[in-house]
Every structure is written in C-alpha cells, then in structure tokens.
Amino acid sequence: MHNEPLAYRMRPRTIDEIAGQQHIIGEKTSLYRMVKNGHVPSMLLYGEPGIGKTSLAHAIAGTSQLPFMALNATVSGKKDVEDVVAEARISGKVLLFLDEIHRFNKLQQDTLLPHVENGSIVLIGATTENPFHDVNPAIRSRCGEILQLKRLDTADLEKLLNRALQDEDRGLGKMNIAIEESQVNRIAEGVNGDARKALTVLESVVSASDEEDGQLVIEDWLIDNLIGRIGLVGDKKGSHHYNLLSALQKSVRGSDVNAAVYYLAHLLETGDLVAVSRRLLVMAYEDIGLADPNVGPHVLAATEAAVRLGMPEARIPLSNAVIEMCLASKSNSAYLAIDAATKALHEGQTGDIPLHLRDAHYAGAAALGHVGYQYPHDTPIGSFGGWVDQQYLPDPLAHIEFYKPVIAGEEKKMAGIYERLKEFRKKS
Numbered sequence: 001m002h003n004e005p006l007a008y009r010m011r012p013r014t015i016d017e018i019a020g021q022q023h024i025i026g027e028k029t030s031l032y033r034m035v036k037n038g039h040v041p042s043m044l045l046y047g048e049p050g051i052g053k054t055s056l057a058h059a060i061a062g063t064s065q066l067p068f069m070a071l072n073a074t075v076s077g078k079k080d081v082e083d084v085v086a087e088a089r090i091s092g093k094v095l096l097f098l099d100e101i102h103r104f105n106k107l108q109q110d111t112l113l114p115h116v117e118n119g120s121i122v123l124i125g126a127t128t129e130n131p132f133h134d135v136n137p138a139i140r141s142r143c144g145e146i147l148q149l150k151r152l153d154t155a156d157l158e159k160l161l162n163r164a165l166q167d168e169d170r171g172l173g174k175m176n177i178a179i180e181e182s183q184v185n186r187i188a189e190g191v192n193g194d195a196r197k198a199l200t201v202l203e204s205v206v207s208a209s210d211e212e213d214g215q216l217v218i219e220d221w222l223i224d225n226l227i228g229r230i231g232l233v234g235d236k237k238g239s240h241h242y243n244l245l246s247a248l249q250k251s252v253r254g255s256d257v258n259a260a261v262y263y264l265a266h267l268l269e270t271g272d273l274v275a276v277s278r279r280l281l282v283m284a285y286e287d288i289g290l291a292d293p294n295v296g297p298h299v300l301a302a303t304e305a306a307v308r309l310g311m312p313e314a315r316i317p318l319s320n321a322v323i324e325m326c327l328a329s330k331s332n333s334a335y336l337a338i339d340a341a342t343k344a345l346h347e348g349q350t351g352d353i354p355l356h357l358r359d360a361h362y363a364g365a366a367a368l369g370h371v372g373y374q375y376p377h378d379t380p381i382g383s384f385g386g387w388v389d390q391q392y393l394p395d396p397l398a399h400i401e402f403y404k405p406v407i408a409g410e411e412k413k414m415a416g417i418y419e420r421l422k423e424f425r426k427k428s
Contacts, residue, residue, distance in 0.1 A: 007199040009170040010163070012059040019163075019195060020156035021052055024147050025059075031145065040064050040095060042116055042123040042142055044131045047149030050194030053126035056149070057097040066095040066122065073103040081111045088120040101125030102134040109138055116142045151193025158188045160195055161202055177206060179218040186220070190227035201226050241270060245279050248322075253287045257326040264322050268315050277303035280321055291331035291409035298324060329409025337403040344397065351394025389425060 012018050015025050015035055025032050034041065040060055045053040061068035069084050076098075088094040096112075098104065104125075115121040123143065127135060131146055140146065152160070161184050164171040187205070191197040204226050209216045244267050251259035267276045284299035302321035306314035356372035359365065376386040391398055405415035 005200065006164060006171065006203040007196045010160070010167070010199055011055050013062040015056075015059045015063045018052065018056060018059050019160040020152040021056065021149055024149065025056065031147075035060055035063050038064060040066060040122045040124075041144040043125070043145035043147060044101065044135060044140065044143045045124065045126045045147055045149060046131050047128070048151065048194075049128060050196040051149050051151050052195055053149060054097070054099065055195070057095075057124045057126065060124065061095050061097070064095065066093060067091045068095050068097070070097040070099070073098055073100045073105075073108070076108065078107050078111055081108050084121060085111065085115055088115055093120055093122065095122045095124065098123060098125045100127065101139065102127045102129045102131070104136060104139060109136065113138060113142060152195050152198075153193065154185065154188045157191065157193070157195065157198045158184055161187060161198055164199055164202060172202075172206060175206065176215045177209075177218065178215040183218055183220065183223055186223050187227070190223075241267075241272065241275070244270075245275065248276075249279060249283050249287070252283055252322060252325045253330065255326050255330070257323055260322050260326050261319060264318060265315070268311065268318070271311075273306060273311060273314055276318065277306055280318065280325075283325060284321075286335045287330055287332060288325055288328045289331040289334045289406075290411040290414055291329035291406060293410060295325060295328050329411075331406035331408050331411050333404060333406045333411065340402040344400070344402070349397055349400075351396040353394060354391055356390065357392060387421070387424060 015032060018025050023029070025035075031041075031043075045056060047053055057070075058068070067087060069087060071080055071084070084094060084096050112121065112123075116123045123139075125131075125135070125139065125143065129135075131140060165173065165177060165179065165184075167173045187198055187201050191201060201223070205218055205222050206216060208222050208226075209218050211217070244263055248260060248263035248267060251263055264276070280299055281296075281303055284296045288295045299321045302317040305317040309317070355369045356374075358368075358370040360370040360373070365371075374388040374390050376388050379386060379388045393400065403418070405411055405418055407415055
C-alpha cells in the first residue's frame with residue numbers, strides 16, 4: 001500500500017515522461033537536447049501552481065543523473081544553503097531545485113550565487129510570480145533560461161490520468177477500476193489545467209468508490225462533487241491576478257463581451273472586489289473615454305453599488321458595467337492627450353505662461369505686465385457661446401497638438417468643434 005499521494009508517486013522520472021510543456025521540453029527544443037546530452041543550464045521556471053515546475057526539475061535531474069537537492073526559499077536558512085555548497089564540493093556538481101525563489105534573501109544569495117556562477121551548482125528556481133518583477137536581478141543574471149510554463153490542456157491531462165490508471169508500480173494499475181473514457185475526460189476538463197489536482201481528484205474518486213463484482217465502479221456524481229470543490233487559480237497580489245485584470249481590460253477594449261464577463265467572473269471568485277472596481281473605473285475613461293462620456297458615470301455608479309452590496313450581489317452591477325463598456329464606442333484620445341502633455345514636460349518642452357493668462361487679482365499685477373486677457377464670454381461667436389483668438393500655451397509650445405480626436409461615437413461631435421476652432425484660429 002502506498003503512503004504517498006498519487007500526484008507525488010506519478011511525478012515524472014525523466015524528461016520523456018513530462019506531460020505537456022512541449023514548447024519548453026519537447027523533443028524539438030534546445031533544452032531537451034542539452035539535457036539529453038548531459039548539459040543542464042541554470043534556469044528559472046515561472047508559472048501557476050500545479051502545472052509542472054517541480055516535476056520538470058525532478059525530470060531534468062533524473063535524466064541528467066546529477067545529484068539532486070531541493071529547498072524552499074520560504075523556510076530554508078543559510079545552513080541549508082551551506083549544505084548544498086558542501087555537497088557540490090564533494091560531488092563536483094549539484095542540481096539545486098529552489099522553490100519560491102522570489103523569496104530568496106540576500107544572505108542565501110551571498111552564500112550560493114558564487115557557486116552558481118562557477119557552475120558547481122546548477123540552479124533551477126521555481127516561482128509563481130513574474131521573475132522580471134519579483135526575482136532578484138543577481139539571480140536572473142545567472143540563469144541562462146527563463147521559461148514560462150503553460151497550464152496543461154485536456155489531452156495532456158488525459159494522458160497523465162491514463163498513465164496513472166495503468167501504472168502498476170507507482171499508480172493505480174493493480175486496482176480493478178471501472179472508469180469510462182468520458183469520466184477521465186470530465187476530470188481532465190474540470191481541473192483548470194492543473195496536473196496535481198487532476199491526479200488528486202482521480203485518487204479521491206477511486207478512494208470514495210464502491211466495489212461491485214470485484215471492480216471499483218466510478219460514478220459520475222462523485223467526479224462532479226469533487227470537481228465542484230476545486231478552487232480557482234489566483235490570489236489578490238500575485239502575477240496571475242494582474243494577468244486576469246489585463247485580460248479583462250483587453251477583452252473590453254476588443255469589445256468581446258463573453259471573454260470580458262468570463263474574466264470578470266474569475267476575478268470576482270478570487271475575492272478582490274476593490275481592485276476589480278478600480279480597474280473598471282479606469283477602463284471607462286481610458287478605453288471608452290470621449291466616445292461615450294456617459295459610460296464613466298455609469299461605471300462609477302456600478303462600482304459604488306457593488307461595494308455597497310458586497311459579494312455575491314456585487315457581480316450584477318459590475319456585469320452591467322462590463323457589458324456596457326464592451327458594446328460602447330471606444331476612444332483613448334483623452335488618455336493619449338494627457339500622456340503626450342506629460343511626456344512633453346518630462347522632455348523639457350516648457351515655457352513661461354503668457355502674461356495675459358497670469359493671475360491679475362491683486363494690486364500691482366498690471367505693473368508686472370499681467371494684462372491683455374480677453375474674456376471669451378464677452379465675444380460670442382456662433383454656437384460656441386464665446387470665443388476669442390488669443391494664445392494660451394507658452395511660446396515654445398504654441399503650435400503643438402496633444403489632443404488627436406477619435407472619430408467615434410459622441411466624440412465625432414467634439415472632433416467637429418475642435419476642427420472648426422482650429423479653422424477660426426487660422427483665419428483670425
């Protein structure tokens with residue numbers, strides 16, 4: 001009887017047993033060729049939980065036959081790192097798998113990094129956080145490969161599950177299990193690309209099944225019950241959270257209602273209502289903007305209602321807001337205009353405020369030359385309610401245009417007014 005969990009027992013022993021990740025370790029990749037030829041470079045493995053970072057490290061160790069040691073940066077101290085260094089001195093070379101590498105502290109680095117640099121320690125670091133944001137540059141510079149793993153697709157997971165069902169040594173092959181192909185598919189589809197969860201669900205289903213006529217009979221309701229208790233990937237501060245926010249905004253920008261509602265639902269399931277509301281409000285002004293000025297107030301009202309209601313009811317006004325933004329006309333002209341003005345300032349494109357625009361509400365202002373301002377309301381022209389030809393920008397920027405209207409939705413009218421004002425300036 002095995003004591004270890006099925007997911008642990010079925011961990012691949014060599015790179016040929018890896019399920020999925022063919023873009024990283026497939027037979028046509030450079031990493032596969034290097035490992036097969038006995039060369040293992042230091043690397044960082046980046047990806048969500050359960051998609052094979054630890055398994056890949058173990059498989060590389062098994063294929064390369066290098067002495068293998070594993071640490072977790074959250075609990076390991078200087079003494080643990082010194083033990084790795086000592087083993088490297090004895091063996092000549094050690095493969096170190098360091099989980100949660102983004103939590104690697106300076107003391108650990110100072111002890112370990114010289115040995116990574118001289119090649120006596122091959123470092124495989126794993127992180128769920130974006131290594132370009134969260135992993136120390138000193139570590140990144142010593143890792144020749146930064147590899148992003150993908151969630152496993154259904155076919156990869158089915159292959160993994162069937163291997164576990166057939167393996168008589170490490171898996172469930174010695175058990176007489178009556179399971180349909182459709183049930184294997186249901187497990188594979190229901191675990192959100194997570195290999196560890198797939199094997200855990202399979203093991204739990206088998207453990208909960210009853211024996212009939214010498215067979216363990218798998219029932220659909222058991223699978224559905226266990227699949228329904230699987231949580232979503234994501235946390236309030238991790239990289240995946242920001243990837244979901246990015247996907248939501250890009251789906252709204254691309255007017256894909258179904259994708260946007262999906263990402264909204266995923267974000268709300270992770271529980272960060274405040275971050276979601278804030279991003280939706282930004283999107284209303286960044287992506288819809290002047291093309292539909294009513295959307296901003298609508299989204300503000302929806303987010304305020306959501307915060308007041310709390311979950312689960314908050315999903316309803318937020319869904320309204322997301323769908324309205326998806327189907328609204330889009331304009332980023334205001335966003336680009338303020339960024340262009342800010343860029344001009346940072347590049348030193350500045351100048352003195354024209355004298356006639358300066359504050360004149362005090363005695364002595366005229367003596368300083370703060371005169372000449374013409375009050376537009378005193379010179380009405382056409383439908384504008386008042387316009388006068390006078391310079392507002394500093395002299396060096398007098399002819400610059402930060403605002404470039406988008407001809408969409410309500411902004412069409414604004415664009416027409418903007419162009420007519422430019423014509424007035426040319427004629428005056």
